Amino acid sequence: MxxxxxxxxxxxxxxxxxxxxxxxxxxxxxxxxxxxxxxxxxNLSDEWPWGLWIAFDVLTGVALAGGGYSTALIVHILHQDRYYPVARGAMLTSLLGYLLVMAGLFLDIGQWFNFWRPFVSWGHASVLFEVFWCVSIYTSIQFLEFGEVVTERIGRKWHLYFKKMIPVLMIIGVVLPTLHQSSLGALFLIAVHKVYPLWWSEWLPAYFLLSSFFVGPAMVCVESILSGRVFRHPVPLHVLRGLAYIGGVMMFLYLLLKVHDFTVRGLWPLVFKGNLQSWFFFFEMGLCLCVPLGILFTLWGRTKSGLLTYGVLTSLGVIMNRLNTAITAMVMEGKSLYFPxxxxxxxxxxxxxxxxxxxxxxxxxxYILDYKPKADKEKVPMQHRLAEAELENH
Structure with a gap:
């Protein structure tokens, strides 16, 4: 109804x-x-100061919202216009994701009424300070970018101003995420003696950045296919396949870097140790990285169900990686267990x-799923043209 x-x-x-x-x-x-x-x-305590709200709502949320900056880089910076049909959907998903991240971060602050202090207390030596400012500014940038969409329906007199700002906003909006995505990984560098070796590495910033990039196309596949079913607006498969292959290249680089890192540091015995951490690691890397990477290079990866499976498994793998880094890797002998x-x-x-x-x-x-540039006005759906005419009359 x-x-x-x-x-x-x-x-x-x-x-x-x-x-x-x-x-x-x-x-x-x-x-x-x-x-x-x-x-x-x-169930947080002095032993477990970070729990589900940080591991899932913040660390995972920021990564899954990476579809916005990766798609913007591909479409607006590299001018790969064939991916334009998914650009606005990715931007919307990213904006909502960052809003939820900000909400989760606010809830995890013990004395929430002091949330304003980082704006005036310049702890420039803290990685968290950089993350706070980057996430805050990037969320504001996304609001301004979304102003182009909003003013197509309300506040139309401002539409041209927002449209003129888009090129500058896009450049800033692509640079900022690379900073806080990698910095979230850098948070764990100082915890070398607390993080299980399977998830600690000097390459943590690079791991977090790479995974935030390749999960972007995966989330776009999931969002586009599911929204296409719900709103009856399917995205052409060749668009999703192209994005998935770009994500697959980044996944392969991520896997190569992991293999190199584990070989240099001699961590392979821990991978096959058979304890809690090794099983979670197998689930993360085997089922949720190697399997979706393999799907992309089979005939199944050229179908809608294959791309949906690739997207779901890849997204689940990044979720597992963030939960493992923040929770599973912190499980140590003699330490109480945390469960939300x-x-x-x-x-x-x-x-x-x-x-x-x-x-x-x-x-x-x-106009999100079926948006087309004004220059191609003849191809804009009739109902949208009628709606625009009605708005102009008002």
């Missing part, structure tokens, strides 16, 4: 009812956490639900 309120459309389905219920429950838990503190809703509380899980699920609902609302009300 489609609801129209003050000219804004939103389709109501059982799945969206469920997402709304999860989001509302999460909001209640969030308010309770902000009022009572972290101890009442999390039900409330931590609910909050993370709620943030995802909010992101999905916002994505659906924006796609249904703005």
């Amino acid at each position: 489609k609801v129209n309120l003050f000219g804004w459309n939103f389709t109501v389905t059982p799945a969206r009812y469920f997402l709304t219920a999860v989001a509302l429950l999460g909001i209640i838990v969030i308010v309770f956490r902000l009022v009572t503190g972290m101890g009442a809703v999390t 509380s039900i409330w931590e899980i609910i909050v993370s699920a709620a943030l995802l639900a909010m992101g999905c609902l916002l994505y659906c609302f924006i796609v249904e009300n703005f």
